[in-house]
Amino acid sequence: MAILEVKNLKKSFGELEVLKGIDFSLEKGDVMAVIGSSGNGKTTLLRCINFLETPNEGEIIVNGETLFDASQKENASESDIRKKRLHFGLVFQNFNLFPQYTVLGNVMLAKELLEKERPDYKQNKKQIKAEIEAEARMLLDEVGLSDKLDFYPHQLSGGQQQRVAIARALALKPDILCFDEPTSALDPELTGEVLKVIKSLADSNMTMIVVTHEMSFARDVANKIIFMDEGKILEEGSPEDIFENPKHERVREFIGGIGAI
Amino acid sequence: MFEFSFFAQLDWEQIREVLTSLNIGFVKSLEIFFLTLLGSLPLGLVIAFGSMSNIGIIRWFNKLLVWVIRGTPLMLQLIIIYYGPGIILGNNWWGSGATGRFIAAMIAFILNYACYFSEIYRGGIEGIPKGQYEAGEVLGMTKSQIFFKVVLLQVIKRIIPPIGNEVITLVKDTSLVRVIAVYELMWDGQNYIKSEGIIWPMLFTGVYYLLFSGLLTIFLGWLEKKMDYFKV
Numbered sequence: 001m002a003i004l005e006v007k008n009l010k011k012s013f014g015e016l017e018v019l020k021g022i023d024f025s026l027e028k029g030d031v032m033a034v035i036g037s038s039g040n041g042k043t044t045l046l047r048c049i050n051f052l053e054t055p056n057e058g059e060i061i062v063n064g065e066t067l068f069d070a071s072q073k074e075n076a077s078e079s080d081i082r083k084k085r086l087h088f089g090l091v092f093q094n095f096n097l098f099p100q101y102t103v104l105g106n107v108m109l110a111k112e113l114l115e116k117e118r119p120d121y122k123q124n125k126k127q128i129k130a131e132i133e134a135e136a137r138m139l140l141d142e143v144g145l146s147d148k149l150d151f152y153p154h155q156l157s158g159g160q161q162q163r164v165a166i167a168r169a170l171a172l173k174p175d176i177l178c179f180d181e182p183t184s185a186l187d188p189e190l191t192g193e194v195l196k197v198i199k200s201l202a203d204s205n206m207t208m209i210v211v212t213h214e215m216s217f218a219r220d221v222a223n224k225i226i227f228m229d230e231g232k233i234l235e236e237g238s239p240e241d242i243f244e245n246p247k248h249e250r251v252r253e254f255i256g257g258i259g260a261i
Numbered sequence: 262m263f264e265f266s267f268f269a270q271l272d273w274e275q276i277r278e279v280l281t282s283l284n285i286g287f288v289k290s291l292e293i294f295f296l297t298l299l300g301s302l303p304l305g306l307v308i309a310f311g312s313m314s315n316i317g318i319i320r321w322f323n324k325l326l327v328w329v330i331r332g333t334p335l336m337l338q339l340i341i342i343y344y345g346p347g348i349i350l351g352n353n354w355w356g357s358g359a360t361g362r363f364i365a366a367m368i369a370f371i372l373n374y375a376c377y378f379s380e381i382y383r384g385g386i387e388g389i390p391k392g393q394y395e396a397g398e399v400l401g402m403t404k405s406q407i408f409f410k411v412v413l414l415q416v417i418k419r420i421i422p423p424i425g426n427e428v429i430t431l432v433k434d435t436s437l438v439r440v441i442a443v444y445e446l447m448w449d450g451q452n453y454i455k456s457e458g459i460i461w462p463m464l465f466t467g468v469y470y471l472l473f474s475g476l477l478t479i480f481l482g483w484l485e486k487k488m489d490y491f492k493v
């Protein structure tokens with residue numbers, strides 16, 4: 001069974017139709033790269049999947065459970081939406097770390113707030129907190145930041161901040177982790193460390209959707225690529241299909257253009 | 262020799278009497294100062310949320326209020342709030358005693374400062390990047406968790422300097438209440454010109470204001486330092 005199915009997703013901002021019917025599905029462990037030129041709805045697609053925007057049409061299904069169906073106009077409560085959200089994680093282009101928390105605090109905060117709702121939280125507070133902290137330390141170790149636990153975001157480089165953001169998203173154990181151009185706010189010499197982390201997540205079978213302009217990364221790490229053009233998926237396939245034998249002239253030009261840079 | 266004769270001329274009895282009297286006025290000034298902050302800091306937040314409301318009429322009412330209050334002198338507001346009910350409604354709510362005048366003064370001050378604070382709050386809240394809210398949302402936080410655990414401290418850090426400026430202004434603005442005959446520090450000082458023909462008590466009130474605003478400046482600086490551990 002597919003871990004994620006997106007069916008006929010449409011989104012308009014007023015008159016402007018940004019997504020014109022997006023369909024795709026992912027299996028567990030798939031890494032899907034989303035490529036395409038600026039303004040073609042890549043960010044909007046991720047925002048819809050993460051419930052930051054409400055699609056006008058379409059369905060989002062995770063592990064067979066319909067999380068969103070535009071034709072079902074029931075008003076989901078805030079806590080319902082939160083539960084649905086937790087299937088996904090999102091890593092932003094500009095990190096959006098919480099400046100007043102340390103690296104460790106950033107990774108622990110959301111999980112702590114979530115665990116407070118457990119009925120046994122009061123009795124087992126100490127133990128639950130210790131577990132959350134141990135988990136956070138482990139994640140930060142995985143992204144190579146064990147020596148920065150007590151640093152504040154402004155004391156870190158962009159690449160380090162983005163790795164904290166990845167650990168923060170992983171702390172909630174999402175089924176699918178989404179990245180919106182995770183390296184495009186970074187100096188070129190810092191992109192490598194972030195891409196390495198994403199690659200190691202891919203190796204550990206994490207299901208991911210990565211919007212990126214890093215073509216070599218898309219080619220090496222993704223097993224599936226969609227090329228978005230004017231709110232539609234113009235072409236999809238394996239990296240070989242897209243990079244070696246693109247069916248559309250536009251895809252060929254885009255890849256050639258980026259490759260030339 | 263000169264110094265000796267200078268001190269010999271000082272009337273220590275009079276100085277003690279003047280300082281005792283000025284102290285009483287200063288306590289009144291402090292009362293106005295702290296009560297104004299106590300009322301206007303929270304009321305300002307209500308007005309700030311009002312002027313960001315999705316409901317048009319609430320938003321416009323609050324914006325109108327802020328415009329009128331910030332666009333007119335506090336002295337005029339004091340006079341209107343104190344004399345207005347008597348003149349316009351033919352009914353002096355405030356009675357004739359000192360308590361009524363004091364309450365009227367406090368209402369004017371709290372309203373005035375709340376409007377200034379509301380604009381500072383609004384700027385602080387609207388200045389928090391959208392990404393902070395969205396990061397909280399995708400991490401499954403509730404709206405109130407996002408406000409209290411993510412946004413609030415950042416807002417506080419941003420608004421401490423401008424709030425501090427208003428607080429220092431308030432120290433000196435307390436002297437305005439004398440237009441409706443609420444007796445505070447400067448009133449006491451000025452009284453000595455009329456009653457005893459000496460001007461130094463009036464000038465000496467400046468020392469009180471300076472010392473108090475100096476202390477506040479130190480406190481505000483300390484508070485800003487406390488927030489230095491992160492950047493927004």
Ligand SMILES: Nc1ncnc2c1ncn2[C@@H]1O[C@H](COP(=O)(O)OP(=O)(O)OP(=O)(O)O)[C@@H](O)[C@H]1O
Pocket residue numbers: 013016018036037038039040041042043044045
């Ligand atoms: N909240 C919004 N209101 C109105 N228009 C929007 C909004 N968000 C996005 N758009 C518009 O939707 C279109 C697609 O934007 P989107 O950010 O999804 O593109 P993108 O493919 O991510 O581009 P880029 O590569 O530059 O990040 C753009 O024309 C954009 O101006």
Ligand SMILES: [Mg+2]
Pocket residue numbers: 042043044180
């Ligand atoms: Mg984008």
